[in-house]
Amino acid sequence: MIVFPNCKINLGLNILQRRADGFHDLETVFYPLPVTDALEVLSPGQLQFNSTGIPVPGNAADNLCLKAWHLLKADFPELPPVNIHLHKHIPIGAGLGGGSADAAFMLQLLNNKFRLELSTAQLIAYAAQLGSDCAFFIQNRTAYATGRGEILEPLELNLAAYSILLVHPGIHVNTGWAFGQITPRVPALSLRDSIQHPLEAWKDLIHNDFEAPVFQAHPILKQIKEKMYNAGALYATMSGSGSAMVGIFPKNNIAGILWDTGYRVFEII
Ligand SMILES: C[C@](O)(CO)[C@H](O)COP(=O)(O)OP(=O)(O)OC[C@H]1O[C@@H](n2ccc(N)nc2=O)[C@H](O)[C@@H]1O
Numbered sequence: 001m002i003v004f005p006n007c008k009i010n011l012g013l014n015i016l017q018r019r020a021d022g023f024h025d026l027e028t029v030f031y032p033l034p035v036t037d038a039l040e041v042l043s044p045g046q047l048q049f050n051s052t053g054i055p056v057p058g059n060a061a062d063n064l065c066l067k068a069w070h071l072l073k074a075d076f077p078e079l080p081p082v083n084i085h086l087h088k089h090i091p092i093g094a095g096l097g098g099g100s101a102d103a104a105f106m107l108q109l110l111n112n113k114f115r116l117e118l119s120t121a122q123l124i125a126y127a128a129q130l131g132s133d134c135a136f137f138i139q140n141r142t143a144y145a146t147g148r149g150e151i152l153e154p155l156e157l158n159l160a161a162y163s164i165l166l167v168h169p170g171i172h173v174n175t176g177w178a179f180g181q182i183t184p185r186v187p188a189l190s191l192r193d194s195i196q197h198p199l200e201a202w203k204d205l206i207h208n209d210f211e212a213p214v215f216q217a218h219p220i221l222k223q224i225k226e227k228m229y230n231a232g233a234l235y236a237t238m239s240g241s242g243s244a245m246v247g248i249f250p251k252n253n254i255a256g257i258l259w260d261t262g263y264r265v266f267e268i269i
Pocket residue numbers: 010013022023024025026028095097100130131132133134147148149175176179240241
């Protein structure tokens with residue numbers, strides 16, 4: 001069985017308060033985009049994991065795909081060992097939630113393949129144990145998120161009338177470090193309200209709290225954002241804790257921007 005975990009972008013990200021458990025309450029809008037990994041699971045087999053494409057940092061044993069299998073195995077002893085192959089295409093440490101998507105798709109794949117009969121709510125609860133971003137990928141539809149990012153309300157927002165540009169300059173931002181740079185604060189205008197304004201107004205209304213510290217550490221990211229606005233973007237932002245930058249342009253109006261050849265650039269037109 002093969003599935004194609006996709007990435008997400010954050011439209012707005014307000015870090016509201018630090019919690020007793022060390023995490024932060026936040027509000028954000030998750031929007032899914034069709035830049036994908038490929039995840040194949042074969043059985044029967046020995047429990048095995050290998051990956052191709054972009055190298056994943058860390059030990060294979062810590063890969064979120066394996067963690068998803070172990071999480072379900074603890075509650076479903078009959079779950080057989082599987083042979084997992086991940087082809088990594090979504091940039092890593094980019095704020096695109098690629099690892100979280102792999103984990104959530106793995107849970108769903110195992111649920112379907114082995115008929116575990118888990119409900120959506122149960123899958124969301126398992127996903128939230130694997131990462132704050134993971135729960136979103138179970139339903140994988142545009143949502144206003146609160147809590148750690150796992151409390152999701154569906155949001156009617158469709159950007160199909162625009163073209164979206166993703167630029168990843170290859171900088172890996174550690175999410176835990178990024179949260180540590182923030183002084184949390186509740187904004188005067190909730191993202192729940194500001195996201196309802198026309199996209200043309202977002203530039204002045206919708207912010208990502210991670211931009212200030214991450215731009216300070218990596219000034220090139222601010223330049224990418226300015227370059228997007230100079231090229232006609234209606235809205236430009238960093239996604240999550242970075243370093244992927246997002247530009248939303250009038251339909252079919254992305255072409256002609258020149259980027260460093262080392263950057264990875266995705267156009268969703
Ligand atoms: C920045 C975002 O991508 C925005 O969508 C997410 O909040 C990050 O979600 P994620 O990568 O799934 O993060 P996790 O793997 O759960 O946590 C990584 C680290 O980020 C910090 N963290 C994460 C989420 C959160 N709401 N508060 C936090 O303080 C914690 O230090 C945690 O140890």
